[in-house]
Amino acid sequence: MSELLIRGARKAYGATLALRRGDLHLLPGEVHVLIGSNGSGKSTLCKIVAGSVKPDAGEVLLDGKPVTIAGPQAARALGIGIFYQELSLAARRTVAENIYLPALPVKSGVFVDRATLEEKARRVIADFADVAGEGFSADTPVETLRADQRQLVEIMKALATEAPVLIFDEPTSALDRAQVDRFFEILRRLKGEGRAIIFISHRMDEIFAIGDRVTVIRDGETVATSRIAETDQATIIHQMVGEREELATPSVAPAVHATSRATVLSVQDFSGPGFRNVGFEVAKGEILGFGGLHGQGQSSVMRAIFGALPHQAGSITLNGKAHAMRSPREAIAAGCAYVSGDRRRDGILQGRPLLENLTPIHFLRNRLMLARPSRLRERALKPLQALKTKFQALEQPINSLSGGNQQKIVIARWLIDRPDVLLLDDPTKGIDLAAKTDLFALIRELAAEGMGIVLYSSEDAELLNNADRILVFNSGSVTRELTGADRTRYNLYHAAYEAA
Incomplete structure (x- = not known):
């Protein structure tokens, strides 16, 4: 079991400030929803935790101890796994190879141990076997799969790490209802085992179905954290919008649509x-x-x-x-x-x-x-x-x-x-x-x-x-x-x- 605390994370790309102040407290045995508009800084915060982005400021604590996450390998060594919003699959490799690509089993120190690889992959695939669809198996090349099947491979890749801390950045965007339901069954099981899970989604029904707590990020800053049972959709949207509910004032007013125009x-x-x-x-x-x-x-x-x-x-x-x-x-x-x-x-x-x-x-x-x-x-x-x-x-x-x-x-x-x-x-x-x-x-x-x-x-x-x-x-x-x-x-x- 792991407890993750992020305080004051900041990241800029030149003049663009992607994350102004990111705070997040993730507890063992919970699904913690992270929500915000496009470009609010959600993915940047998760990539800092996963080691693929180096923050300009802030600190990360794992089980109360400060840690430096120098890269993705360092994150994996600390027990952090991530599903990326932008799929990171090798198209010409098989499903099994993609699931274990970061750590392929080898024999004689050089060659891939195919038998071990496919056996391990089949155990991961078994959880999704009846919802993955036709043509999905351990030895199927990823380039032949549908979009939903490729997304399942990416989810399996994260699950196969068996990491105590798991991050899922919009994992359900290409999945059908049956696939989402099965994925949520697995998340509830992992939560019961004490895993700590960050879940990013834009779908309100999913947030309230799977989340325990929700943190809202607006314009690069963490603005609120609530228990799911103690909030509602309207409150979350107000937190995402802030005080700026009125029509933003453009530098030059847009043209007024005239219905008489051709x-x-x-x-x-x-x-x-x-x-x-x-x-x-x-x-x-x-x-x-x-x-x-x-x-x-x-x-x-x-x-x-x-x-x-x-x-x-x-x-x-x-x-x-x-x-x-x-x-x-x-x-x-x-x-x-x-x-x-x-x-x-x-x-x-x-x-x-x-x-x-x-x-x-x-x-x-x-x-x-x-x-x-x-x-x-x-x-x-x-x-x-x-x-x-x-x-x-x-x-x-x-x-x-x-x-x-x-x-x-x-x-x-x-x-x-x-x-x-x-x-x-x-x-x-x-x-x-x-x-x-x-x-x-x-x-x-x-x-x-x-x-x-x-x-x-x-x-x-x-x-x-x-x-x-x-x-x-x-x-x-x-x-x-x-x-x-x-x-x-x-x-x-x-x-x-x-x-x-």
Whole structure:
């Protein structure tokens, strides 16, 4: 049995303060829920305990004794195991290998002891055998598994450590009801054995079903700890929001949606991987926000509209004309643009000059085979200047720019030839405050000029400050629409957590 105490944990990444003051007291034989909005500091606090993040200040005590957790191996040696929100599996290895990857059994000091490995793995898998689904076994390669099955492997990996202190960072996000119920049965058993468990979840029903105590983190600070039996959902949400329930005041007020404006984008009965029965309209000059907890289908809907993901049902109408959107090429030709927050995966051409990164959409939309460099440079400079992009020359490689300026390049490429609809999929992810300010100033200008904009952001303030309406997503569907004075931080949280 282990008791864990964290006092005054602090972590900054440059000018970004991820954790201002993290406090947590974890007792043996309890499930301690950690809750807070996206970016509040929950995961950072857990990574400090797990040794994958080194704090700038604060102390960690295990059974009353100060400890220094120099890395993940040191954490394991101290009896701390973690399930990471971002899956850390080796895709080409088997389920058994992944479960015991940190400590594979060997024979002769060199070779993996396959018989021992598979026997140990089968004992862990047995707890989930009847809910894991077809094709799940110790020797199955992880790359062939479904998302829920991969998440089960990550859970098994944490359970296999047999650590006295276990941390689960949103472990149920991809699981079905039967899998969640089985996981909770196991947690209750471990709790009865005296294990100390930190459990992060955005689902209120799960929090009240499994938790003993709950600690709320807001804006990087621990603000409250309560016994689950002595609190309720409304109190927890108020603690998460604090006093800021009113609509945050933007630096420039968002445009007021006018119902008389022409509809530029209409999506009806839209269903596909990760979303179902989604419907909405976007008027010219409107910024429509997608809100809700992270990973509830917002990005999938955008990518499907853009043709980067398939959709099985529903219709897409752009400027009054129906489109199948079978590919990004078709979406671009129809006047649709898509900007991803994952610029390394979906945006920049690594190592190539700025000019090459700026002009591929211009070539595609205008079906160009050749173009004058001077003419291209002239067209490329205008959106760069509008975004206040900092660079030396269009010939320099994009990797030489800061993250914020790289994202400005990705946005600028769509503005050389103005689209009718701009889909922004968490566009400010990982960029600094100054770059965010420049981006949103331009986004509001584009809306004022009549462009239809759909904005998903994992930061609630960005939605509240900039969106005319907010559609709250949960489990792939729209559960509530917030308009006018209803666009408050409290209502946004309440809609997301109530549905969850």
